[in-house]
Amino acid sequence: MSDHIVKSYDRDLETLGRRIAEMGGIAEKMLAEAMDALAAFDVTLAQRVVVADARLDALQRDIEESAILTIARRQPLAIDLRECIAAIRISGDLERVGDLAKNIAKRTVKIAGEARLPRAIIGLKSMHDVAALQLKDALDAYAQRDVERARSVWINDAELDALEDSVFRDLLTFMMEDPRNISFCTHLLFCSKNLERIGDHTTNIAETVIYLVTGEPMPTDRPKTRSPDGGGAIPPAAPL
Amino acid sequence: MSDHIVKSYDRDLETLGRRIAEMGGIAEKMLAEAMDALAAFDVTLAQRVVVADARLDALQRDIEESAILTIARRQPLAIDLRECIAAIRISGDLERVGDLAKNIAKRTVKIAGEARLPRAIIGLKSMHDVAALQLKDALDAYAQRDVERARSVWINDAELDALEDSVFRDLLTFMMEDPRNISFCTHLLFCSKNLERIGDHTTNIAETVIYLVTGEPMPTDRPKTRSPDGGGAIPPAAPL
Structure with a gap:
């Protein structure tokens, strides 16, 4: 391969990495x-999240398109192919994290009028703090390979x-x-499920980082084998 | 391209199509x-679903791997590239449909002991009937291009x-x-959310079929612009 092609290929991968960081x-x-909007019942902030x-x-669309075109044009092998696949997977997970955060924001708009039970929010804040730290660690693990x-993120999801x-x-x-708490708490139940699923997508990102660096998929058994309400973990990344 | 390569390429695509049909x-x-397990509180059947x-x-792992290797090896263009991308997307959505069905089955195992309120199941059965028909139509739309x-599936999600x-x-x-209904009904709320999300993934499949055949993405506004409880639609397929 000529130097020219190699450089333009490196640029493709760099651009993918930069866009993932932006996402x-x-x-x-x-x-x-x-979470701030939910804790303060701040409708304006919630709408900004939406x-x-x-x-x-x-x-995500850009990254998926670029990664697949890179695969088609450059026919990368081994680590380079994994870079492209990792970009597709991680962008998919980050898009879902955003979707779940948006979902919490939409519920905030809906329940702001019937705000009650501040102590019910405390547990959600603890969940958020763990989820946010896990997401940060997973993104750092990706940035630094x-x-x-990544393994510690995977373990801490429990x-x-x-x-x-x-x-x-x-x-x-x-x-x-x-009974007056029922409607309000039902929305919070869904918010807590959303936070737990953000954790699942974060764990997916950690698995993708491990696959990217080692070429090995993670074992299919996650530390989590159950969810309190019967929710199942999102299956681990495919062993490509 | 030699006849030999073209034939082996067609075989790649045929295999992808067959595996999607199996999924x-x-x-x-x-x-x-x-749904049968939930309606009858049949734990054995529910465990079979899990x-x-x-x-x-x-x-799904097989399909994703094969499709990406096909893209890397054959450098397909236009419709053939879209075939590979469609296979990756649809297998992802079908995997999630299975996951959501498994989730309903897991909840069935959990609540079978406190079975109550048969009339609460009726609404879920109606949701299931629509979701199952939509899924069948989306799969037929894919099989027959x-x-x-596909467009009618997209519209009927509302x-x-x-x-x-x-x-x-x-x-x-x-x-x-x-109040004795609260725990039981909470699980049913999550089941109904799962059925609604199965509908979202089915709509994704319909969008992928339209993209596959026409090369055009669907408009980003779906017929559904809201969800009764603030849940958001899964974003439409990327316009690759």
């Missing part, structure tokens, strides 16, 4: 703002599941204590 | 059995959303009527 930044911000999602969708960090378990029980208790 | 059949069966999911995951059929709206209100009413 990661947007997804992190959406998650943080969605609007931000369009940029994430557009970036750091397998050990903590988020345990928190969801506890939030689920608390919300059910609030509903049983007072 | 479609498994996903349809899982959905039907998950086990069936592994085959779907394996098929039938754009009109019906499933309206049904979820009604199920959501009914379940909330049951919970308010009697």
Whole structure:
């Protein structure tokens, strides 16, 4: 391959990496703002989160398109092929993280008028804090090709599941204590499920990083084998 | 390109199509059995659905791997490239349909012991009937490259959303009527959300069929612009 082609190929991969980093930044911000909006019942902030999602969708389409065209044009092998596949997978997971954050924001708009039970939000904030830290670690692991960090993300997902378990029980208790809590708490139940699923997509990203660096898929058994309400983990990345 | 290569390439695409059809059949069966298990609180059947999911995951990995290798080896253009991309996308959506059916089955195992409120299941059955028909139509549209059929699936998704709206209100009413219904109905709320999301993935498949045949993405505005509980639609297929 000529130097010219090699350089333009490196540029393709660099561009993919930069766009993933941009998506990661947007997804992190959406998650943080969605939680802030929920905690303060801030409808204006929630609406800003909903609007931000369009940029994430557009970036995902760009990344998927560029990665597939790179595969078709350059016929990459081994690590280079994995770079393209990883970009497609990670952009898909980040797009879903944004979607789930948007979903929390939409619920905030819906329930802001019937705000009650501030203590019900506390458990969700704990879930958010873990989810946000995990997402940051997964994105750093990708940026630095750091397998050990990716592995720790993979292992720590169990903590988020345990928190969801506890939030689920608390919300059910609030509903049983007072029927006026039912509608409000139902929305919070879905928010907690969304946070748990953000954790699943973050774990997917960690698995993709491990696959990218090592070429090996993770074992199919995740640390999490159950979810408090019967929700299943998103299956791990394919062993390509 | 020599005849030999062209034939082996056609074989690649044929194999992809056959595996998608197999995945479609498994996903349809899982959905039907998950609903039967829930309606009859049949734990044995529910456990069978949970086990069936592994085959779907394996098929998705196979399809993704084959499609990407085909892109890298054959450098297909236009319709042939779209065939590969469509296979990756549709297998991803079918894998998620299976996952959501498995999730319903897992909840069935969990709530079978506290079975109550048969009338609460009726709305879910209506949702299932629409979702199953939509999935069948989307798979037929793919098998026959039938754009009109795909378009009707895309439009009819609004019906499933309206049904979820009604199920959501009914379940909330049951919970308010009697606190002993709360835990049970909470699980049904998640089941109804799963059925609605199966509809979203089915709509994705329809969009992919339209893109496959016409090369054009669908407009980003779906017929559904809202969800009764703030849930957002999964974004449409990327315009590759």
